[in-house]
Amino acid sequence: MDFWQVVESRHSVRDFSNEPLARESIERVLHAASLAPSVRNSQPWRFHVATGVSRVRVGAVIAQTTAHIAEYMSVLGPELYELTLKWFSELGGAPAVIGVSIVPAEDELESINTLLSTGTAIENLLLAATAEGLAACNITFLKWVTADLESALQVSADRRIIAVIAVGHPGELPGTFPPKNVDIADWLD
Numbered sequence: 018m019d020f021w022q023v024v025e026s027r028h029s030v031r032d033f034s035n036e037p038l039a040r041e042s043i044e045r046v047l048h049a050a051s052l053a054p055s056v057r058n059s060q061p062w063r064f065h066v067a068t069g070v071s072r073v074r075v076g077a078v079i080a081q082t083t084a085h086i087a088e089y090m091s092v093l094g095p096e097l098y099e100l101t102l103k104w105f106s107e108l109g110g111a112p113a114v115i116g117v118s119i120v121p122a123e124d125e126l127e128s129i130n131t132l133l134s135t136g137t138a139i140e141n142l143l144l145a146a147t148a149e150g151l152a153a154c155n156i157t158f159l160k161w162v163t164a165d166l167e168s169a170l171q172v173s174a175d176r177r178i179i180a181v182i183a184v185g186h187p188g189e190l191p192g193t194f195p196p197k198n199v200d201i202a203d204w205l206d
């Protein structure tokens with residue numbers, strides 16, 4: 018796949034097949050993340066890869082969020098609510114869940130820099146997953162369970178989990194993908 022094919026075919030995929038995920042594949046997508054730009058080349062990210070027993074533990078923690086999703090019923094509507102419950106209960110059967118952690122910054126600028134830097138690394142990972150023929154979805158709707166997640170992912174005490182990424186081989190793809198607004202720039206002479 019060339020660059021544009023990768024960028025244009027990356028989607029958040031929430032259903033995974035039973036095909037085992039090779040450790041080398043995970044290593045390659047992490048390598049892409051490691052090459053991302055970051056403020057002062059600080060590389061503030063750490064990726065916590067849960068497979069096997071730890072994946073099951075992490076999944077059980079994430080499933081606890083479903084107790085809170087009802088609060089969002091009016092925003093989601095009934096259909097998306099059901100899909101969201103199922104997604105957070107099972108993570109589409111993803112064989113790997115990768116936690117993403119940072120050391121929280123003291124001041125606002127550093128916090129922006131840390132989060133933006135880590136976002137670039139996550140996007141590198143997501144694009145690399147697409148290039149590898151893998152499926153992935155970034156998840157941040159985790160505020161109720163972050164402490165439990167940090168424990169399940171054995172994150173050191175100074176770091177906070179800001180996202181998890183479900184990764185695997187694609188299962189059923191949705192018929193349509195979220196529309197994109199391509200008119201995103203204001204041009205100034």
Ligand SMILES: Cc1cc2nc3c(=O)[nH]c(=O)nc-3n(C[C@H](O)[C@H](O)[C@H](O)COP(=O)(O)O)c2cc1C
Binds near residue numbers: 156
């Ligand atoms: C910062 C961020 C947080 C996200 N959080 C979630 C999430 O908690 N749950 C989820 O299912 N998808 C989550 N997503 C995926 C978005 O829903 C998805 O990117 C968006 O709907 C556009 O679809 P696409 O990725 O297929 O282009 C998140 C994406 C980003 C970039």
